[in-house]
Amino acid sequence: MNIGEVAAASGVSAKMIRYYESIALIPPVGRSAGGYRVYQAPDIDTLRFIHSARRVGFPVERIRRLLALWRDKGRASADVKSLAAAHIADLDRQIGDLQAMRRSLEHLAARCHGDDRPDCPILDGLADPVPLGRVG
Amino acid sequence: MNIGEVAAASGVSAKMIRYYESIALIPPVGRSAGGYRVYQAPDIDTLRFIHSARRVGFPVERIRRLLALWRDKGRASADVKSLAAAHIADLDRQIGDLQAMRRSLEHLAARCHGDDRPDCPILDGLADPVPLGRVG
DNA sequence: CCTTGACCTTCCCATCATGGCAATCCCCAT
DNA sequence: ATGGGGATTGCCATGATGGGAAGGTCAAGG
Numbered sequence: 161m162n163i164g165e166v167a168a169a170s171g172v173s174a175k176m177i178r179y180y181e182s183i184a185l186i187p188p189v190g191r192s193a194g195g196y197r198v199y200q201a202p203d204i205d206t207l208r209f210i211h212s213a214r215r216v217g218f219p220v221e222r223i224r225r226l227l228a229l230w231r232d233k234g235r236a237s238a239d240v241k242s243l244a245a246a247h248i249a250d251l252d253r254q255i256g257d258l259q260a261m262r263r264s265l266e267h268l269a270a271r272c273h274g275d276d277r278p279d280c281p282i283l284d285g286l287a288d289p290v291p292l293g294r295v296g
Numbered sequence: 297m298n299i300g301e302v303a304a305a306s307g308v309s310a311k312m313i314r315y316y317e318s319i320a321l322i323p324p325v326g327r328s329a330g331g332y333r334v335y336q337a338p339d340i341d342t343l344r345f346i347h348s349a350r351r352v353g354f355p356v357e358r359i360r361r362l363l364a365l366w367r368d369k370g371r372a373s374a375d376v377k378s379l380a381a382a383h384i385a386d387l388d389r390q391i392g393d394l395q396a397m398r399r400s401l402e403h404l405a406a407r408c409h410g411d412d413r414p415d416c417p418i419l420d421g422l423a424d425p426v427p428l429g430r431v432g
Numbered sequence: 433c434c435t436t437g438a439c440c441t442t443c444c445c446a447t448c449a450t451g452g453c454a455a456t457c458c459c460c461a462t
Numbered sequence: 463a464t465g466g467g468g469a470t471t472g473c474c475a476t477g478a479t480g481g482g483a484a485g486g487t488c489a490a491g492g
Contacts, residue, residue: 162488164439174440175480194487196440205423212422217397220478230419240418241410244401251398255391261353262387265380274377282376283366286348287341300468310469311451330458332469356449 161199170207177207185210185224218247297335306343313343321346321360354383 167174178197180186186206190198209230213223222243229235229243271281303310316322317333322342326334345366349359358379365371365379407417 162440173479176478178441179478192440192487194440196487208425209423212424214478215397216401216422217394226419226422229416230423233414235414235416236412237408237414237416237418238410238412240416241405241408244405244408244418248398248401248405251394251401255394255398258353258387258391258394261351262384262391265352265384265387269377269380269384272373272377272380274374276372276374278369278371278373280365280371280373280376282373282380283362286352286362287345287366288348289344298469309450312449314470315449328458330469332458350449 161201161203163197163199166199166204166207169204171211172207180207180210180220183220185220185227216247217251222247297337297339299333299335302335302340302343305340307347308343316343316346316356319356321356321363352383353387358383 161169163174163177166172167177170177172180177186181188181197186203189203192198206227209227210223213226214220218226225243226240229240265282268282268285273279297305299310299313302308303313306313308316313322314333317324322339325339328334342363345363346359349362350356354362361379362376365376401418404418404421409415
């Protein structure tokens with residue numbers, strides 16, 4: 161199989177497949193006489209795994225460790241779970257950060273008339289030397 | 297005032313102040329005989345504004361428009377509010393994306409023993425060709 | 433056998449905002 | 463005049479991804 165077929169089957173773009181190979185997330189694959197990458201069926205499984213992991217936001221470096229565990233049939237599920245837990249914690253932190261931004265901005269926006277008049281608590285709030293965040 | 301002082305007063309690093317100048321988010325400032333940037337008090341206000349806007353996640357290009365409105369004393373607050381609303385919508389989308397990731401992963405992790413045994417629904421779920429997401 | 437078009441290759445560039453480092457220079461106080 | 467702290471510019475890196483260019487390959491059909 162050529163890269164395009166594998167890309168379509170796995171959901172990972174050809175561009176990214178080459179990139180993953182370049183950073184050794186996946187091993188270098190065989191080449192045809194003309195230099196084309198030639199894939200086997202199991203390669204699709206690996207790329208599918210990577211794609212799924214990316215879709216839940218795992219960074220590539222953590223996927224590297226996930227892949228190692230996936231291939232290690234003697235792994236302890238605890239190791240997988242702790243990677244997952246670390247990532248969930250990362251997600252929670254990111255979500256929390258965004259929610260804090262959202263709250264601050266919403267707080268300002270709620271007080272803005274949103275009409276033709278120029279006075280605007282949003283601009284005032286951003287210009288205010290007092291830090292945003294705590295609404296108290 | 298030199299850049300370091302302005303950086304400390306505004307919360308924006310000297311590096312970023314130069315960057316904002318390079319992309320014309322802020323106008324080029326005067327220079328001393330030796331080539332140092334020389335700032336005036338109002339420049340701190342501008343940088344403080346930018347810093348606040350960054351802290352609530354506004355991308356620089358939107359801050360450009362916010363700054364224009366801020367300086368335009370005849371602006372309509374509706375214009376500011378719509379920029380804010382657009383940004384809140386962006387934040388909501390990002391939050392939603394992250395929460396969806398979190399849910400999918402949590403769903404898998406909840407079923408993982410997390411002990412010495414190798415079987416692991418997290419790895420299985422990522423390897424599964426069936427898309428993640430809907431828990432149905 | 434040759435052409436054509438789809439596909440592949442590598443390489444460079446861009447994103448977005450930020451930090452780091454290095455070589456050089458300025459400024460002020462001793 | 464000298465030393466040290468700060469400023470200058472410029473280049474590189476991040477993380478994951480897309481875009482595009484220039485050129486090579488492959489298979490189908492004339």
